[in-house]
Amino acid sequence: MVRLSVEELRHRYRPQSPPVLDGVSLEVTTGETVAIMGPSGSGKTTLLALLGGLLPVQEGLVAVVTNDQATRPTDYVAWVLQTVNVLADRTVADNVALGGLSAGQRYADAVETARWWLAEVGLLERGDDPVGVLSGGEIQRVVIARALASARPLVLADEPTGQLDAATTATVLSVLLDGSHGRSVVVVTHDPEVARRCDRALRLRDGVLHPESPAPPAVA
Numbered sequence: 001m002v003r004l005s006v007e008e009l010r011h012r013y014r015p016q017s018p019p020v021l022d023g024v025s026l027e028v029t030t031g032e033t034v035a036i037m038g039p040s041g042s043g044k045t046t047l048l049a050l051l052g053g054l055l056p057v058q059e060g061l062v063a064v065v066t067n068d069q070a071t072r073p074t075d076y077v078a079w080v081l082q083t084v085n086v087l088a089d090r091t092v093a094d095n096v097a098l099g100g101l102s103a104g105q106r107y108a109d110a111v112e113t114a115r116w117w118l119a120e121v122g123l124l125e126r127g128d129d130p131v132g133v134l135s136g137g138e139i140q141r142v143v144i145a146r147a148l149a150s151a152r153p154l155v156l157a158d159e160p161t162g163q164l165d166a167a168t169t170a171t172v173l174s175v176l177l178d179g180s181h182g183r184s185v186v187v188v189t190h191d192p193e194v195a196r197r198c199d200r201a202l203r204l205r206d207g208v209l210h211p212e213s214p215a216p217p218a219v220a
């Protein structure tokens with residue numbers, strides 16, 4: 001389990017420049033899925049980086065409570081990033097197995113876990129292919145499978161469905177959000193469908209988070 005508590009977070013990239021974040025507060029409970037929306041440049045990625053310890057907190061508080069020895073972001077955060085961060089010459093299964101290996105699994109167990117998650121994201125039959133031959137959308141599914149295979153309790157995802165078509169988006173969302181098995185998920189997205197599938201959606205505007213009014217249901 002994980003609980004995330006953010007209070008009055010402020011961040012600026014240069015001392016004289018206006019703050020990108022100007023008093024962001026947020027609570028995320030165990031198993032909760034939260035979408036962060038907002039215009040380009042509003043600070044969504046900056047917020048995610050602060051939540052996951054990739055940027056140092058300048059002002060305010062980011063507190064994470066876990067129920068085990070996970071004390072560093074590298075112990076409790078699984079990233080799903082826009083940038084491609086896969087080992088292109090290793091197989092799909094090996095890349096996903098890195099999730100289990102990073103959580104201390106033995107190689108054989110990590111490969112078994114990887115195959116389970118590859119089936120969940122619809123890529124089981126591609127397990128032995130080098131990642132380098134996959135499409136952008138397929139690689140994104142590999143990254144999501146690896147994050148979930150790591151069993152870390154907090155998933156931070158930046159535009160996880162940006163490169164996916166509607167059908168694959170639906171598959172990935174059901175794995176990432178519905179099948180999150182008690183993980184908490186904070187997802188930065190421009191996609192109203194992603195926001196609709198989360199427990200809560202918030203909009204970053206003028207450096208502050210506001211509740212997002214619910215999107216109308218998707219038309220079948």
Ligand SMILES: Nc1ncnc2c1ncn2[C@@H]1O[C@H](COP(=O)(O)OP(=O)(O)OP(=O)(O)O)[C@@H](O)[C@H]1O
Nearest residue numbers: 013014020038039040041042043044045046047188
């Ligand atoms: N390393 C950096 N140095 C200086 N300015 C930065 C840096 N990273 C981001 N910024 C600026 O901070 C602001 C917020 O950027 P951020 O990437 O957090 O926005 P975003 O909401 O994620 O945007 P997008 O939806 O386009 O990805 C932007 O004006 C950006 O130019």
